[in-house]
Amino acid sequence: MPTLQDVAQKAGVSTATVSKVLSNTPYFSEATREKVMKAVDDVGYIPNLAARALTTGKTNIIGVVFPYIYETIFEDVTVMSMLRGIESECRKRNHSILLSSPRIDEALDTQFQMLVQSGYFDGMISLDSIQQTSFSEFAQENGIPSVVIGYHESEHYVRCDDYVGSHDLMKHVVSLGHQHIGVITIPDNTHIGIDQRMNGIYEACRDAGIDVDTLSIACGDFSIASGQTAVKDLLEQNPNLTAIVSINDRMAIGAIQHLQAIGKHIPDDITVVGFDNIELSQLIAPALTTVDQRPILQGQQAAQMLFNVLDKKSPEPVILEAPLVIRDSTSTAKPTV
Amino acid sequence: MPTLQDVAQKAGVSTATVSKVLSNTPYFSEATREKVMKAVDDVGYIPNLAARALTTGKTNIIGVVFPYIYETIFEDVTVMSMLRGIESECRKRNHSILLSSPRIDEALDTQFQMLVQSGYFDGMISLDSIQQTSFSEFAQENGIPSVVIGYHESEHYVRCDDYVGSHDLMKHVVSLGHQHIGVITIPDNTHIGIDQRMNGIYEACRDAGIDVDTLSIACGDFSIASGQTAVKDLLEQNPNLTAIVSINDRMAIGAIQHLQAIGKHIPDDITVVGFDNIELSQLIAPALTTVDQRPILQGQQAAQMLFNVLDKKSPEPVILEAPLVIRDSTSTAKPTV
DNA sequence: CTGAAAGCGCTTACAG
């Protein structure tokens, strides 16, 4: 690979001059600019990023951190949509993405720690809502600009309004006259965003005068399969349920599958709603009523925010509205027999 | 951030010695080893990767290249499963992943070119089956070790056996007695792997004595929506079709949706098959007969292969068997009226 | 406007 040296030699100037031309400082004449650019072309020069990184302390790489919360994190469409949003912004700014998927343990993933501390990225975006550990916190301690998508303490963050979104969702279910409602969630105090969704659900119950303790609750692990199991559990707790509220779409879809398998008709026999608005939700029959998390937008906003931070601006946090999407899996409650 | 200097000072030795201890050369006494390690701990030393990269020429980063063939490349589960497989191997070897999603144009994406040439990764894995451009070729020209997942010319590659897989698939359809078959594909000479699938389909027809010209053919763009349109087209070409073969699952699913929407029953009225075995395929009703691409395995094998190349071994190419998965969307052809 | 020189933080012959 040709170096700055080679270019300088070819152009008959010093490396300092070449460097100045290339980094667009105003300190050179048009004539030398041409000489230099021609030499760059001739030798096919591309700056060595490691060398540049060593002198400037900038790598033009941003770290994207998706904690390995479950096996299929890479196949989680919502997460990947965020990545898509991040990528499009990074591309505009000519930055690359270094992907990190730290494991969740008692101790903070050491590979992740080294990555942060070895100075390989200029800034970091992390999905940061797992109660147990905060990745952004570690970045901040080490002086790496960081924006979080989610709920962990951070000066800069974007998230969707889980609370209001699920509040609206539950309000809609309740407004349909449902009284016997089952909720599919994940264990409390695991994921801060999910806790918020549960809070929204509870508050909507209280608003409607429904005693929160009358809700049947079952836990899954976000997966479709776990939604099937959870709804079975729910029906055992209370066979008279007329509505199932799931804190994500995948478990809602699992629930629908099981319900249909045991001969229930949706929404006539039972209403089912989810949260996320993944593509699948509009494809299944009946199409699922849900809340749109707008993950692509979350990713874009997070990236833009990070670039603003890197540019020494002080961007405001963003809380994205999460609109209710009413489709065909909801209907009015039939009077209980 | 503390440097090697700091460690050396603290330990009362030279930086050369510290470096030797840290890189596990055999040239030091146990006593100095302990001194050094203690100093490392004390100051909290983490090597600066840019500096190390500059001296050694190694970054411990591998480039993963997923050409931006369509908007939703990041939401393509098959592709992301490959990434998942790659990630698990990289993690074992303590390497990071730099993600690149070059755009497809007449000219090779310049951001991609710079990335390769600026020496930021030690090796590269690329999804490389787009007729138009080869990314691995450029990497090889620039002396960076490369393995391809797909079909472009390369010493090192892994792919699934698209030809045999689709041959088996078509053979199965034909064995069910179908004579009037529609095929949903994408335009020829776009994706080499898809061309292979088509070849497998054609060959199975010939084997069965079916004139390839009697096949009805329509093109989509991999998406579910395009599958809906394509099947409509197919039915216009030949209303008597008893089977639809799609070169991917998503378009097959679109076809099923449209067919069901116009009142057709699957598989009684019409058989539908796909290719890929994405999760959705087993969830829809009826569950889709398809071919398993085993993307996670492809990713793992590709990463292992790359590490072997980096270790100066000479791994053999891998062609993965793609097993037929028979489910509920296929049945015997009804005698034509 | 231009260039000589120092320095970023490592590793690697080389000498001892």
Next chain:
DNA sequence: CTGAAAGCGCTTACAG
């Protein structure tokens, strides 16, 4: 077994 020194390829004061 240990260390002084050069060098990886850049950028950035500094002097002219």
